[in-house]
Amino acid sequence: MAWKPRRLESGHHFAGGSIIGALPRTPNAIRPWLCAAAILVAVLYGYGLDHAPMYLDGDEAHFGIQAYSLAHAGRDLAGHFLPVFVNLWDPLGDSKPQEQNDARRRVWYQPFLFYLIALVLKVRPLSEGSIRIPTAIIGGLINPILVYGIGVRVVQRRSFAAAAALLVAASPAHFILAREALDYICPLPFVLVWLWCVVTYVEGGSDWLPAIGGLALGVGVFTFIASWILMPLYLATSWVAYALAGRDARRATLRATAAFLVPIALAAPWIWTHPEVLRDIAARYLASAGSGIKLSVLRDKVGEYWDYFNPAYLFLSGGVSLTTSTGRAGILPLAAAVLLPLGLYDLITREVSPAIRAALLAGLLIAPVPATLFGERYMVQRELVVVPFAALLATFGLAWLARQRCKAVRWLAPLLVAAAGAQFVAVHRDYFTHYQRRAAFWYDPVTIRGAVQPIVSAVGRGEMPAVYLSRALDDGGPKWRFYMAKHDCVDLLSRTRYFDEPSELAAAPPGAYAIVYANPRPDALLADGRWTITTLVRDVDDRDASIVLRKAHQ
Numbered sequence: 001m002a003w004k005p006r007r008l009e010s011g012h013h014f015a016g017g018s019i020i021g022a023l024p025r026t027p028n029a030i031r032p033w034l035c036a037a038a039i040l041v042a043v044l045y046g047y048g049l050d051h052a053p054m055y056l057d058g059d060e061a062h063f064g065i066q067a068y069s070l071a072h073a074g075r076d077l078a079g080h081f082l083p084v085f086v087n088l089w090d091p092l093g094d095s096k097p098q099e100q101n102d103a104r105r106r107v108w109y110q111p112f113l114f115y116l117i118a119l120v121l122k123v124r125p126l127s128e129g130s131i132r133i134p135t136a137i138i139g140g141l142i143n144p145i146l147v148y149g150i151g152v153r154v155v156q157r158r159s160f161a162a163a164a165a166l167l168v169a170a171s172p173a174h175f176i177l178a179r180e181a182l183d184y185i186c187p188l189p190f191v192l193v194w195l196w197c198v199v200t201y202v203e204g205g206s207d208w209l210p211a212i213g214g215l216a217l218g219v220g221v222f223t224f225i226a227s228w229i230l231m232p233l234y235l236a237t238s239w240v241a242y243a244l245a246g247r248d249a250r251r252a253t254l255r256a257t258a259a260f261l262v263p264i265a266l267a268a269p270w271i272w273t274h275p276e277v278l279r280d281i282a283a284r285y286l287a288s289a290g291s292g293i294k295l296s297v298l299r300d301k302v303g304e305y306w307d308y309f310n311p312a313y314l315f316l317s318g319g320v321s322l323t324t325s326t327g328r329a330g331i332l333p334l335a336a337a338v339l340l341p342l343g344l345y346d347l348i349t350r351e352v353s354p355a356i357r358a359a360l361l362a363g364l365l366i367a368p369v370p371a372t373l374f375g376e377r378y379m380v381q382r383e384l385v386v387v388p389f390a391a392l393l394a395t396f397g398l399a400w401l402a403r404q405r406c407k408a409v410r411w412l413a414p415l416l417v418a419a420a421g422a423q424f425v426a427v428h429r430d431y432f433t434h435y436q437r438r439a440a441f442w443y444d445p446v447t448i449r450g451a452v453q454p455i456v457s458a459v460g461r462g463e464m465p466a467v468y469l470s471r472a473l474d475d476g477g478p479k480w481r482f483y484m485a486k487h488d489c490v491d492l493l494s495r496t497r498y499f500d501e502p503s504e505l506a507a508a509p510p511g512a513y514a515i516v517y518a519n520p521r522p523d524a525l526l527a528d529g530r531w532t533i534t535t536l537v538r539d540v541d542d543r544d545a546s547i548v549l550r551k552a553h554q
Helices: 027-046 058-073 112-121 128-155 158-169 172-178 187-202 209-220 227-245 249-273 276-286 295-307 311-317 336-349 354-366 369-373 386-403 407-432 434-443 453-460 476-486 490-495 502-507
Strands: 467-470 496-499 513-517 531-538 544-551
Touching (some): 058 128, 128 158, 128 172, 128 386, 158 172, 187 354, 209 227, 227 369, 295 369, 407 434, 490 496
């Protein structure tokens, strides 16, 4: 029997009955608890952004200082006016200006998050919390709402759609990355808008939905480097979906493709006048992708791709870095280990639109492709788009359980949803307590926020000391600039110098400060008494992180 679009149900029964809860007969009656749930998730995602993560990550510092420059001058730190790609080079950072081939000059980031943060900094002062607001809104509000909207379409039940949104919000990886000022989460809203357009068009929606979906993917190209692979693949997926839908596939495909190309065409003039951008990006990423087509290379790629569907990675351990995982939970809630296989079975065997089936399955399978091409294993930040697709497929598992005749089996559906919520509560609690201690070193081994305090205090007393930063400090340059801007001490940037060897400090003027790692201890500098320790900085895990030295006045 051919598949036909279905109306959203509003009664008590769904394909054999469900104990998830009967839907009210009027849409308005369900709004209060949905609104309350959305507000709760947004609060949980946005709470304590200033102090959790405890420290500023190096890339967060880059996003913060570049956005600060865009907000106040309309230029990135390298001087490009309203850039389409943001160059990370900082002329007052730790790069040597005379080295034209310095690696930092060849690093370009996608623009989307920089401009979002710049908008926030128009109304809020620079701080760790303010630069994390955009990603927290995306993760804690926009993504769950979009997943709910898609779930209503594909699962035909609002309670199941709410469960899909819960599974996304309860994803430990999604939660952690949404609280960092990093662009890993930025592609998700654009992919979800595209998916909603595909699903709605297949269900009989407007003929212009393919164009809207294609435009979303086109804009999404500029959100994250992996999007240059993901978005074209999802565009190709929509071509297949429109062909399977049987609704003027040629026109839908043309509209989607033309709309996809519009944002890229608008960016083309800027890229044309900055030819080094594509050259530098290609040199940086294509070099890491490997060369040649060999059997051993293909075997490795298959293994890397398969590892992204390793159950231990998905449901138990998560990513390899403590900046992307607590190390005590997987990418998805543990309940998804049951629901996802059931959902895949239900999607494949049940009477579902072939177009929707293709879009959901392709969305899941495409997610790890960019990371695989670049030879990366278990890098959840590169494939975070897997989370909403897995959540939507898992809700088909809920639907399958709810249709079973055995009452004990049907009861598994609400129990698994409750388990996902309970696990998120546990992850949230761990995140704000012991995780901050476990992850401190991963975010900032220098603890530079503490190291700048005695220098900021000196400026507050009317001093304008010279400052020397060891080049060995992890992302010392961008983090130093971030805190100078935060504390309104930007004049100190022109008095900042960077050194490789302690012997270079011999020329430092009296009263100068220097920041070095605590280990190894700088005994050579302390031996003759010209330099003394002003502050020994310890991180939240009580680890000696860095030392602030001061040169004695002669």
